[in-house]
Amino acid sequence: MEMNQIRYFLAVCEHRNFTHAASASNVSQPSLTTAIKKLEDELGGDLFVRDR
Incomplete structure (x- = not known):
């Protein structure tokens, strides 16, 4: 896990x-x-429900 991944997660x-x-x-x-x-x-799983 990298810090940029956490930043991007928070941005989303x-x-x-x-x-x-x-x-x-x-x-x-x-x-x-x-x-x-x-x-x-x-x-190990989806963090977001993607609607498209």
Whole structure:
């Protein structure tokens, strides 16, 4: 687990949107999504319900 993964997780919680969270974190949306997916894999489950 890396600190940036926690920061991205908190940004998604705050913005409730991966694209907005990525923009606020100054990273691309695919990079943020990849980091969140790795965090989910490490923790063994989904952290967010994805509606799309």
